[in-house]
Amino acid sequence: MNQVSRAPDILDNISRLSSATWAYAGLSACFELGIVDELGTPVTAGELAERLDLERGLVEDLIGVLVALGAVSEEAGAFVATPEFETFRSGSVARVTQAGIRSDHLQTAEALRRARAGALAPGWDHLDPDVLVAQGETAGLFRLSAEHVLPSLDGLRDALERPGATFLDVGAGVGVISSELCMVYPELAADCLEPNPAARRLGRERVRAAGLAERISFLPQTVEELDAVHGYDLAVVPQPFLSPDAFGAGIPRVRRSLRAGGWLLVLALDVPESDPVSAASSRIRARLWGGGAVTARELLGQLSGCGFEEAHAHHPVGGYRMFAARAPAGVEAAPADRIRFTARA
Ligand SMILES: C[S@@+](CC[C@H](N)C(=O)[O-])C[C@H]1O[C@@H](n2cnc3c(N)ncnc32)[C@H](O)[C@@H]1O
Structure with a gap:
C-alpha cells in the first residue's frame, strides 16, 4: 500500500512559532502597559495613546494583536473588549491570566539565559521574586478548578468546613493555593x-x-522529610515541580499524614498527544520544572500502588489536570499537634 507522506516544512513550522512568540509578546505588553484595563468601554487608539502616554503607532499595532486574537473588536475607529475576552480582562481571572503570561515570558527568558551559559538543568530553583510571584499567582486557577473538583470528592466539603480542618500544601511556593482555600473555608488552617x-x-x-x-504556616521542608501522621483533611501535591524521586518517596508519606478518608489532589500538566507541538511544550515545561510529564495511567497506578483508594483523573483545565485519591478509611492516623520531620542534612 502506497502512503503519501509529506515532508515536514521546517521553515514554516519555525516561522509559525516565531509569529506566535511575537504575538504573545504583544499580548503581554497590552496587559503590562494597562491597555487591557482600558478596553472595557470603546476607546480610539489616539485616546489610549494619550491616556497611557504611549506612541500612537505602537498602541495601534498592540491593539492589532488583540483584534487578531478575537479579544477586541473595532467599530467606527473605536476598540472594545469582546464579550469572550471580558472574563480574562477584569477581576480574579484577569490576574491569573496576566500572571500566567508574565510567568511564561520570565521563565522562557531565564531558560534561554541558562542554555546560553550551558547551565540549563531540570529543577525549580528560581530566586527572582517576580518569577516566584508570577508562577505562584497562576495557582489562582486552582480556585476555579477546585470549585468543580472539591465538591465532587466524597465528604471533603463537610470536612473542610468543620472547626479544626487542616490542609497540607506540598511545594507551596508563595502560598497561593493555601490562601485561596483558607479564604473559601474559614475554619481551615494550612x-x-x-x-x-x-x-x-x-x-x-x-x-x-x-x-x-x-x-x-510555612515549613522549610521537602515532602520526603514529612515524617508524621497529622490527620490532614486534604493535601495538594504539584507533581511537575517535584523530582521523580521526591514524588515517589513523598507520596506514601503524604498518605500517612492524611486522616483516614482524607483526600489527596495531585496537580499535573496535561499532555495533549493529539497536538504534537503542545505535547512537546508541556513535556519541556514539566522537565524544566523538575518532575517531567507523566501519563494519567502512570500517575493513577502510582497512587493506587501507594495504598490510595478511589484514584481518578479529572478533565484538563487550562493546560493542567487534577488527579484525586483517598487515604484508606480503615487506617486511622494517630493524632499529633504538629508535623515532625526527619532531620535535614
Ligand atoms: C512553584 S511552586 C507551585 C506554585 C505554588 N502553588 C504557589 O502558590 O506559589 C512548587 C514548589 O515546589 C517546591 N518543591 C520542589 N521540590 C520539592 C520537594 N521535594 N518537596 C516540597 N516542595 C518542593 C519548589 O521549591 C517550588 O516552590
Missing part, C-alpha cells in the same frame, strides 16, 4: 511545605498582608 527560602519569605509576607498569618 501547613505549607516549601524548601525554597525566597518563596517562603514572600509567602509569609503575602499571608500576613492577607490577614491569614495565624492560619497558614
Whole structure:
C-alpha cells in the first residue's frame, strides 16, 4: 500500500512559532502597559495613546494583536473588549491570566539565559521574586478548578468546613493555593511545605498582608522529610515541580499524614498527544520544572500502588489536570499537634 507522506516544512513550522512568540509578546505588553484595563468601554487608539502616554503607532499595532486574537473588536475607529475576552480582562481571572503570561515570558527568558551559559538543568530553583510571584499567582486557577473538583470528592466539603480542618500544601511556593482555600473555608488552617527560602519569605509576607498569618504556616521542608501522621483533611501535591524521586518517596508519606478518608489532589500538566507541538511544550515545561510529564495511567497506578483508594483523573483545565485519591478509611492516623520531620542534612 502506497502512503503519501509529506515532508515536514521546517521553515514554516519555525516561522509559525516565531509569529506566535511575537504575538504573545504583544499580548503581554497590552496587559503590562494597562491597555487591557482600558478596553472595557470603546476607546480610539489616539485616546489610549494619550491616556497611557504611549506612541500612537505602537498602541495601534498592540491593539492589532488583540483584534487578531478575537479579544477586541473595532467599530467606527473605536476598540472594545469582546464579550469572550471580558472574563480574562477584569477581576480574579484577569490576574491569573496576566500572571500566567508574565510567568511564561520570565521563565522562557531565564531558560534561554541558562542554555546560553550551558547551565540549563531540570529543577525549580528560581530566586527572582517576580518569577516566584508570577508562577505562584497562576495557582489562582486552582480556585476555579477546585470549585468543580472539591465538591465532587466524597465528604471533603463537610470536612473542610468543620472547626479544626487542616490542609497540607506540598511545594507551596508563595502560598497561593493555601490562601485561596483558607479564604473559601474559614475554619481551615494550612501547613505549607516549601524548601525554597525566597518563596517562603514572600509567602509569609503575602499571608500576613492577607490577614491569614495565624492560619497558614510555612515549613522549610521537602515532602520526603514529612515524617508524621497529622490527620490532614486534604493535601495538594504539584507533581511537575517535584523530582521523580521526591514524588515517589513523598507520596506514601503524604498518605500517612492524611486522616483516614482524607483526600489527596495531585496537580499535573496535561499532555495533549493529539497536538504534537503542545505535547512537546508541556513535556519541556514539566522537565524544566523538575518532575517531567507523566501519563494519567502512570500517575493513577502510582497512587493506587501507594495504598490510595478511589484514584481518578479529572478533565484538563487550562493546560493542567487534577488527579484525586483517598487515604484508606480503615487506617486511622494517630493524632499529633504538629508535623515532625526527619532531620535535614
Ligand atoms: C512553584 S511552586 C507551585 C506554585 C505554588 N502553588 C504557589 O502558590 O506559589 C512548587 C514548589 O515546589 C517546591 N518543591 C520542589 N521540590 C520539592 C520537594 N521535594 N518537596 C516540597 N516542595 C518542593 C519548589 O521549591 C517550588 O516552590
